[in-house]
Amino acid sequence: MILRCRLAFLVSIIAANLAWAAHSFENTAIVRTAELGGSLVHVTTTYAIKALEPKASIYTVVLSPDEQEKTSWLEIRQKGRQAPLQVEAHELDAVNNVYLYNVQLPKALSTNETTNLIVETIQTHATYPWPEQAAQNDDQTLKYETDLYVLSPYKTAVQRSKIRALVPRILSYTTPEDIEFTTEIPVTKSGATVTYGPYHNIPPSSNSEFVQKHQKHVTVHYGHDFPCAQITKLKRAAEISHWGANLNINDDIVLHNGGPALKGHFSRLGYQSQTFYNRPAPTILNWFTLHLPAGIRNVYYYDLIGNVSTSRLRLAPSAPKTLTANPNQYSIMEVRPRYPVLGGWNYTFTLGWDAPLADSGSFDSKTGKYIVGVPVMTVLPDAVVEDAEVKIILPEGATDIEFFPPFPAKNQTISTHITYLDTVGRPALTFHYERLTDKHSGIIYVTYKVPFLAHLRKPLAVATAFIGLFVLAMGWRRVDTRLDTRQKL
Numbered sequence: 001m002i003l004r005c006r007l008a009f010l011v012s013i014i015a016a017n018l019a020w021a022a023h024s025f026e027n028t029a030i031v032r033t034a035e036l037g038g039s040l041v042h043v044t045t046t047y048a049i050k051a052l053e054p055k056a057s058i059y060t061v062v063l064s065p066d067e068q069e070k071t072s073w074l075e076i077r078q079k080g081r082q083a084p085l086q087v088e089a090h091e092l093d094a095v096n097n098v099y100l101y102n103v104q105l106p107k108a109l110s111t112n113e114t115t116n117l118i119v120e121t122i123q124t125h126a127t128y129p130w131p132e133q134a135a136q137n138d139d140q141t142l143k144y145e146t147d148l149y150v151l152s153p154y155k156t157a158v159q160r161s162k163i164r165a166l167v168p169r170i171l172s173y174t175t176p177e178d179i180e181f182t183t184e185i186p187v188t189k190s191g192a193t194v195t196y197g198p199y200h201n202i203p204p205s206s207n208s209e210f211v212q213k214h215q216k217h218v219t220v221h222y223g224h225d226f227p228c229a230q231i232t233k234l235k236r237a238a239e240i241s242h243w244g245a246n247l248n249i250n251d252d253i254v255l256h257n258g259g260p261a262l263k264g265h266f267s268r269l270g271y272q273s274q275t276f277y278n279r280p281a282p283t284i285l286n287w288f289t290l291h292l293p294a295g296i297r298n299v300y301y302y303d304l305i306g307n308v309s310t311s312r313l314r315l316a317p318s319a320p321k322t323l324t325a326n327p328n329q330y331s332i333m334e335v336r337p338r339y340p341v342l343g344g345w346n347y348t349f350t351l352g353w354d355a356p357l358a359d360s361g362s363f364d365s366k367t368g369k370y371i372v373g374v375p376v377m378t379v380l381p382d383a384v385v386e387d388a389e390v391k392i393i394l395p396e397g398a399t400d401i402e403f404f405p406p407f408p409a410k411n412q413t414i415s416t417h418i419t420y421l422d423t424v425g426r427p428a429l430t431f432h433y434e435r436l437t438d439k440h441s442g443i444i445y446v447t448y449k450v451p452f453l454a455h456l457r458k459p460l461a462v463a464t465a466f467i468g469l470f471v472l473a474m475g476w477r478r479v480d481t482r483l484d485t486r487q488k489l
Contacts, residue, residue: 024056025049027156028114036144036165036220038228039258039384040437041070041123045150046079048116051109061101061119062151062206065092068099070123072384072435076103079116096207098151122437124384129228129260130221134343136270140259140282141171142224148176148196148216153206160197168192169223176216187218194220227285228258229383232346234436238374239393240357242450243458247360250352251378255337259283261344271340285341290378292331293360294319296353303338303349310336318359351378369400370450373443376406377436385436390444392429393417397457398448401427406442409433423461 029048034041049059063071075084090100109115130143150159163173168191179186181199188195196218203210233254240247260283274280292299295318301308312334319329337347361372374392377385394401401414409431416425429446 025154030159033162041126043121045119050114055108057108059103063099070126071121072124073122073439133263134260151206156202163194165192165222171221173220174218225282230256230258231385232256234388236390245357247355255347257341259343262342283343287336290333294329296355299353369447379438379441388433390431394427396426400449402447404445
């Protein structure tokens, strides 16, 4: 009974906040643009807002449950500013079945003052192949589903939604009926863009009554000429070595083609013919390009069978740590799997390299701490990483460990990693992530101390091992192992 009362009280507070928020702003225009891709969909929503009361500083952005489930990354900026705004995410509003995000404006608005907010999101698993199966030479077509109206707790004067494909091959799209907020054609198509709207004088829509009465579901069926690459599993191990002044990165990757599954059998002759005439099928993933750090060495790439020699690598020298250095300098690796990866197929491989520790680490003489930055992942363009594990192995004897990830992990643990020539093992930090995109290419910074005696632990262990081996050999030479020790006459 007490729990029910508390829940009812919480719901009443949320409902009261929404009712109060509806009187703070008005949307003079909302424009949503969805850039369709393969595994990822980039959505940009621009809100032109007007304050209805003085000192209005908190604007509320609303996502439906379907949008919340698909959204992997969200950032809100004020037009004309590069720095993202502070966003406070709330839990699900159980009464209206929506998710709320409170945005702190950099400056409170006075009455009738206007500004523009840009909400950028990346959606994963928002598209799916249709038909679900395709022959080796067939085109690849996908479907994208979304809601017609952008939900908002404020009145909206005009609203548009644009859905844009990469190629102007739109096979079909939903034409909504019984639209109350327009007297014009509810949807138009121009080239690769399908536009829903404009819709005028929309009341506050972030409530269950509006959703049940007016919200509609729309679908766009479009052609996509690029493979739908996905990484179902990524295990990155970054090992820091002070004695070798080296940072080793080792990635175990499970690559998946999320396009339509292959219908029938794979024809090697047909694939060779497509390659010869430079007309590869869009459903086949036969190569991709990765941007690796500059200054790396000893790059290796192998799969379950062994080394794969069909890849190409163009190394870039280490960038000097100066103000004039080019921060976008990187090595380029063209990865070619051992076999073409068709729709529904997987390919498991390992990619790794060594890099000078000085390129990603430094020493702070004031605190006596080492600072090392480890990238969360190597970005594969237009691909989602379903499950990622990033393990950072610190030097043996490291203490006072602190870490600063670029975004929160699902969970993180500290363990002990034991490898060759170790005595007590090395501290290891493990971060688990889900649904990573190209916007999650941040760096995990780790700070730690290594006492002087800890630096000597490894050479002392090696010296002790060799001395013990020599002592054992000397003792073994002095042991008489003969069965018959009687002297012969």
